[in-house]
Amino acid sequence: MTDQTKHQTTAQADQATSNIWGGRFSEATDHFVAQFTASVNFDKRMASQDIAGSIAHATMLGQCGIITKDESRQIIDGLTQIKGEIERGEFVWQVALEDVHMNIESRLTALIGDVGKKLHTGRSRNDQVATDIRLYLRDETKKIVSLIAKLQSGLLDLASRHTHTIMPGFTHLQTAQPISFAHHVMAWFEMLVRDGERFVETRRRINQMPLGSAALAGTTYPIDRTITARLLGFDGICQNSLDAVSDRDFAIEFVSNASILMMHLSRISEELILWMSAQFAFINIPDRFCTGSSIMPQKKNPDVPELVRGKTARVFGQLTTLLTLMKNQPLAYNKDNQEDKEPLFDCVDTLTGSLIAFADMLPNITPNAKNMKDATMKGYATATDLADYLVKKGLPFRDAHEVVGSAVGLAVQKDVDLSELSLDELQSFSDLIADDVFDCLTLEGSLNARNHIGGTAPSQVEQAIERGRERIVKV
Ligand code: ARG
Numbered sequence: 001m002t003d004q005t006k007h008q009t010t011a012q013a014d015q016a017t018s019n020i021w022g023g024r025f026s027e028a029t030d031h032f033v034a035q036f037t038a039s040v041n042f043d044k045r046m047a048s049q050d051i052a053g054s055i056a057h058a059t060m061l062g063q064c065g066i067i068t069k070d071e072s073r074q075i076i077d078g079l080t081q082i083k084g085e086i087e088r089g090e091f092v093w094q095v096a097l098e099d100v101h102m103n104i105e106s107r108l109t110a111l112i113g114d115v116g117k118k119l120h121t122g123r124s125r126n127d128q129v130a131t132d133i134r135l136y137l138r139d140e141t142k143k144i145v146s147l148i149a150k151l152q153s154g155l156l157d158l159a160s161r162h163t164h165t166i167m168p169g170f171t172h173l174q175t176a177q178p179i180s181f182a183h184h185v186m187a188w189f190e191m192l193v194r195d196g197e198r199f200v201e202t203r204r205r206i207n208q209m210p211l212g213s214a215a216l217a218g219t220t221y222p223i224d225r226t227i228t229a230r231l232l233g234f235d236g237i238c239q240n241s242l243d244a245v246s247d248r249d250f251a252i253e254f255v256s257n258a259s260i261l262m263m264h265l266s267r268i269s270e271e272l273i274l275w276m277s278a279q280f281a282f283i284n285i286p287d288r289f290c291t292g293s294s295i296m297p298q299k300k301n302p303d304v305p306e307l308v309r310g311k312t313a314r315v316f317g318q319l320t321t322l323l324t325l326m327k328n329q330p331l332a333y334n335k336d337n338q339e340d341k342e343p344l345f346d347c348v349d350t351l352t353g354s355l356i357a358f359a360d361m362l363p364n365i366t367p368n369a370k371n372m373k374d375a376t377m378k379g380y381a382t383a384t385d386l387a388d389y390l391v392k393k394g395l396p397f398r399d400a401h402e403v404v405g406s407a408v409g410l411a412v413q414k415d416v417d418l419s420e421l422s423l424d425e426l427q428s429f430s431d432l433i434a435d436d437v438f439d440c441l442t443l444e445g446s447l448n449a450r451n452h453i454g455g456t457a458p459s460q461v462e463q464a465i466e467r468g469r470e471r472i473v474k475v
Helices: 010-024 032-035 040-063 069-087 100-118 123-160 181-205 225-230 241-246 248-277 303-326 333-365 368-378 383-392 396-413 425-426 436-440 442-448 458-470
Strands: 166-171 175-181
Touching: 032 442, 040 100, 040 123, 040 333, 069 100, 100 368, 123 181, 123 241, 123 248, 123 333, 123 368, 123 458, 166 181, 166 368, 166 442, 175 181, 175 368, 181 248, 181 442, 181 458, 248 303, 248 333, 303 436, 368 442, 383 396, 383 436, 383 442, 396 425, 436 442
Parallel strands: none
Antiparallel strands: 166 175
8 A cells, every 4th residue: 555545635625524414414524624623643643442442342342232133243343343443554544534533434434334434323422532632541551560660670680689788878969878879779679669550559559440431421231330340351440430531630640650760760860871971980880881981982871861851851741731630621521632642642642752761771771880889988977886886885966076076187188998997097086996896897897787677788788689579569
């Protein structure tokens, strides 16, 4: 099929438009208006969900005797054939037929004749489109959750290799206390646990069926919504027809979850970008995730994290779009809602792409243990340990804080680490200090001392990784 035959002439478009609306209209839709109001160029993405919904609806109509069993069978066969045409790329999408729903219905009637016109009995595009989006998002949620799971398990593997790799932990981006690289990675893991849970929880609210609500008030036919819901694998049925065709809160919730997840990926990106700079030199990101510069031969740029950080802005924008789209719509369906799809689809693409890239890249970063350790030695990361040492010898914490502050002052002056001050020098600040002080001033000692759930001691982080295996998100 050539592109030319796929695209209709204006005359055909006008004719097709007037055919759809039937008797109510005395002139065909203006050509520009037809293009302007059409959604098929983007909502055709939901074709497989639309067909699944129609097959379930036709099955239910047949079982309830609203159409005959034979009519139901013909409709289902026709829809199955259309599904094949779409999958093989043979289907001719027509803008004049406005949206995915009418394109498929029109093709059905062309294929099986007047029986095809019975498919829309007891249904409206309003409950149809709401159903399609829910089915679509349900499918996408499953894919996203499995990508989160893949990233989580990669992070556990990365962490398990580095429970003894010491790096500075930061607050205010200033060296604070020594931690292990594994502990840092496990913080990312925790963020993703909550992200995964949010999608799983939202899926329950997505997976409620609007079909049967028809245009807004329900339908006069003796339908059985439980049949359709069961066939489509919905967890439940939307309980109010007005609400069912109107609200897109489930989509807003999805994009909200996506925004939070992207915010996390963006924070991680920011760290990777900093850590890959020559000034930090904490990590290496494999070449396949980086690009060079067209002018500076030495450059290796962390493009993937930079782009993920940038793409986060798109998803935040989509959340604002959907909230704003919804906020002044009176019940029930309004055409405004057609504008929900492009932001939603772009959100799915952006999130999916970012997760694919991260699940592949993040577990494969390699820390530079030496640089991390050297950096930890520089910022007086064990100062709190010295204060804790004094507290354990009986000094109140505030006084200990003061003493250590003075010791750090001397170390800064001499440009040495606290552990490099002599015992005499340390004792000049407090006579509670004895030669066992050096145990608490080592980085390893500092880590080992934080030996409780949630602490950075290697044995604790090892257990956290073990527990993590059971906490990988599942749909
Ligand atoms: N394309 C429309 C949408 O995305 C389908 C529903 C149209 N309903 C209507 N009454 N015009 O929302």
